[in-house]
Amino acid sequence: MTETVTLRSPDAVKTEKVGSLSTVILVLLCACAFGFSLWAIHIGWQNSIINSFSFRQCQTAITARSIQEGGPLFAYETPVLGPPWSLPFEFPFYQGLVGWTARILALPLEQVGRLFSALFFYATLWPAWYCLSFLGINRCERIIVLALITLSPFYIFWSRAFMMESTAMFFCVSYLALVLWTLKTRVRYWPWLSIAVALTGSLAGSVKVTTYASFLLAGTFAILWAWWKEHHSGSRNLLSHVLLLIAACIVPFLLTTAWTHYADNIKSQSPMSAWLTSKALAAWNFGTLQQRLQFANYIHFGPVINSIIGNKLVFALIILGMVFVPKRRMYIMGSLGLWSSSILIFFNLHYVHSYYAYANGIFLVVALAFVIIGLYERNGGGRWTAACVLAFCMGAFIARYLIDFYNLQRIQFTGTGDVARVLTRATQSEDVLLIYGLDWSSELPYLAHRRAIMDRYDFALRPDLQFALSHLAPRKLGAVVVCGLTKNYPEQIHDRLASLSFNTEIYSSASDCDVYLPKK
Amino acid sequence: MQYLRALLIPIFFLAGAWSTLLPHHNEAQVLQILRHEHLQVPFGQLVLGNIETTGNVSELSTKRESKIVLAGWTVFTQLHDPIQQLDILVDGRHMAQVQDFSSRPDVADAYGRPDFEASGWLASFSLLGTMPGKHVLLVHATSQNGNTGDLPSLILNVQ
Numbered sequence: 001m002t003e004t005v006t007l008r009s010p011d012a013v014k015t016e017k018v019g020s021l022s023t024v025i026l027v028l029l030c031a032c033a034f035g036f037s038l039w040a041i042h043i044g045w046q047n048s049i050i051n052s053f054s055f056r057q058c059q060t061a062i063t064a065r066s067i068q069e070g071g072p073l074f075a076y077e078t079p080v081l082g083p084p085w086s087l088p089f090e091f092p093f094y095q096g097l098v099g100w101t102a103r104i105l106a107l108p109l110e111q112v113g114r115l116f117s118a119l120f121f122y123a124t125l126w127p128a129w130y131c132l133s134f135l136g137i138n139r140c141e142r143i144i145v146l147a148l149i150t151l152s153p154f155y156i157f158w159s160r161a162f163m164m165e166s167t168a169m170f171f172c173v174s175y176l177a178l179v180l181w182t183l184k185t186r187v188r189y190w191p192w193l194s195i196a197v198a199l200t201g202s203l204a205g206s207v208k209v210t211t212y213a214s215f216l217l218a219g220t221f222a223i224l225w226a227w228w229k230e231h232h233s234g235s236r237n238l239l240s241h242v243l244l245l246i247a248a249c250i251v252p253f254l255l256t257t258a259w260t261h262y263a264d265n266i267k268s269q270s271p272m273s274a275w276l277t278s279k280a281l282a283a284w285n286f287g288t289l290q291q292r293l294q295f296a297n298y299i300h301f302g303p304v305i306n307s308i309i310g311n312k313l314v315f316a317l318i319i320l321g322m323v324f325v326p327k328r329r330m331y332i333m334g335s336l337g338l339w340s341s342s343i344l345i346f347f348n349l350h351y352v353h354s355y356y357a358y359a360n361g362i363f364l365v366v367a368l369a370f371v372i373i374g375l376y377e378r379n380g381g382g383r384w385t386a387a388c389v390l391a392f393c394m395g396a397f398i399a400r401y402l403i404d405f406y407n408l409q410r411i412q413f414t415g416t417g418d419v420a421r422v423l424t425r426a427t428q429s430e431d432v433l434l435i436y437g438l439d440w441s442s443e444l445p446y447l448a449h450r451r452a453i454m455d456r457y458d459f460a461l462r463p464d465l466q467f468a469l470s471h472l473a474p475r476k477l478g479a480v481v482v483c484g485l486t487k488n489y490p491e492q493i494h495d496r497l498a499s500l501s502f503n504t505e506i507y508s509s510a511s512d513c514d515v516y517l518p519k520k
Numbered sequence: 521m522q523y524l525r526a527l528l529i530p531i532f533f534l535a536g537a538w539s540t541l542l543p544h545h546n547e548a549q550v551l552q553i554l555r556h557e558h559l560q561v562p563f564g565q566l567v568l569g570n571i572e573t574t575g576n577v578s579e580l581s582t583k584r585e586s587k588i589v590l591a592g593w594t595v596f597t598q599l600h601d602p603i604q605q606l607d608i609l610v611d612g613r614h615m616a617q618v619q620d621f622s623s624r625p626d627v628a629d630a631y632g633r634p635d636f637e638a639s640g641w642l643a644s645f646s647l648l649g650t651m652p653g654k655h656v657l658l659v660h661a662t663s664q665n666g667n668t669g670d671l672p673s674l675i676l677n678v679q
Contacts, residue, residue, distance in 0.1 A: 021526070025526060283599075283600055287634065288635075290637075290638065291637070294623055300625075300629065306540075310540050384528070388532040391528075391532040392536035395534060395540070396536035396537065396540045399537035399540035400540050485562050
């Protein structure tokens with residue numbers, strides 16, 4: 001009989017004990033992170049959606065409500081720029097899901113919107129888990145990454161907004177996980193996985209192309225890298241890589257382009273919305289070379305970075321990690337590269353709208369997580385260092401959430417709610433509002449539950465406004481609303497009201513807006 | 521020993537929170553960006569700008585022999601219609617022209633309009649030949665699409 005004896009030195013046993021305690025502490029910290037995230041995301045759950053970027057949240061909500069009320073799905077309505085009311089931008093997966101759920105289950109629309117937004121955010125952790133697994137990250141380390149993502153103050157706040165950002169993120173991360181899975185297990189499930197990659201990529205691209213862009217880069221890079229490695233190892237399996245490249249890049253690109261073309265065609269049907277086609281907005285979306293060359297413009301991203309990872313010291317930790325965590329240096333640099341790629345592609349959007357960081361902020365958090373993972377992998381003292389750095393980051397994240405977002409969630413903002421109530425009372429449900437001074441924000445039409453023509457220019461009767469007014473039938477103009485600084489043009493207002501046969505006396509004033517009603 | 525190390529965890533947690541709370545003075549700026557609170561472009565106003573040499577006064581006094589240096593910023597509020605040229609007129613007489621515009625990230629930041637960045641300008645001209653007395657100084661702007669507009673005029677008191 002042979003007996004196997006494992007010899008272990010006392011030092012080894014000691015290291016294991018230290019390592020296991022630090023691992024337990026790391027896991028406990030991660031559990032606290034998940035707990036805090038769930039608590040924070042529910043703050044102000046019943047509050048209105050006009051706390052931040054109400055322009056965008058209400059635009060999505062008014063669309064979801066149109067679908068809820070039986071409106072068209074693909075040519076979905078955003079009734080703020082006059083007939084024919086359809087104004088599609090993104091593929092309406094999220095809007096449709098929210099609208100139909102609210103309709104079928106008779107639930108309040110805004111809470112359903114929040115719920116799906118939060119569900120997609122937490123669901124993203126599932127494909128993210130597999131992405132990390134395919135990258136060779138072990139279970140304990142994967143938990144660190146996911147804990148940091150869920151604790152990011154920026155993600156907590158925007159994952160409860162009435163927006164499709166988390167839906168797009170879910171499909172993007174799923175797409176990347178499927179690409180990595182296909183590369184790993186190509187032979188057996190290859191055709192099915194390729195179809196899944198093409199579908200998920202197409203959905204991700206059409207739900208939010210700005211989110212998909214950096215994931216498309218990541219997927220393409222992964223395929224080319226795998227091909228390069230195989231090529232140098234003597235394998236000649238080029239065909240499968242080409243086919244995967246078609247499924248992962250060409251098909252999503254074509255389908256996203258087709259959707260954009262379709263949306264542009266609909267927007268071109270009215271001169272009021274023709275300026276919103278992708279071609280007309282190209283400069284707005286991509287920005288200029290000059291913008292990218294101005295260093296001062298990058299400082300503008302500081303507050304957004306703080307809201308994602310707490311503060312600048314944490315950002316400095318990532319940079320230091322590239323130097324002192326050589327084992328994960330490539331991962332950190334890759335994550336930072338993908339984070340910055342989205343900004344560099346859609347510079348102006350990121351510059352103007354802080355919430356666009358939802359698309360790429362995840363890579364910044366992952367870069368930070370790789371620093372902690374790199375420390376964790378050093379064993380013994382390294383694990384304690386990792387636990388301390390994780391605790392530091394968690395402190396920074398939670399403090400940032402409490403400073404920047406807690407009150408935004410907790411306070412019930414009213415916005416144009418007061419004038420919306422006046423309009424709901426004074427007009428019929430099928431009446432249309434002519435609104436001045438609020439750009440083309442959907443907030444007031446959404447809150448008043450009325451269709452609108454938002455005139456964002458001046459009081460002139462331009463051809464596009466004439467088009468909108470002449471195509472109103474069978475609906476009619478129920479009120480003219482003049483808001484903010486536009487109220488300082490009494491003569492022009494008088495002329496406009498007179499030409500529309502409206503009373504020139506103010507019916508009611510609220511929310512810095514004057515309401516005028518038609519002559520009886 | 522490892523239990524002592526465990527005590528470091530709350531210390532690092534508090535240090536992380538403290539490091540975030542420290543630059544608290546920045547909160548207003550952060551909230552402005554997060555809540556998208558920017559200055560609004562006045563409705564219907566095609567041209568925005570300021571002659572900063574004069575501060576908030578509407579009259580500028582100068583000597584007849586002197587050289588005037590004016591600085592400021594000017595933008596056209598419509599999208600994709602940047603400023604191309606600025607002409608400075610005194611009583612309708614052309615005094616100076618500006619075609620190079622410097623970076624004004626503060627203007628772009630204040631309005632949340634990155635296209636407002638290339639809006640800074642500097643102009644200098646001599647008042648030789650200008651009679652003593654009060655004159656109207658006008659800054660006339662032209663955009664790339666051919667739109668034109670004026671900044672609020674100044675009274676130039678030549679002594």
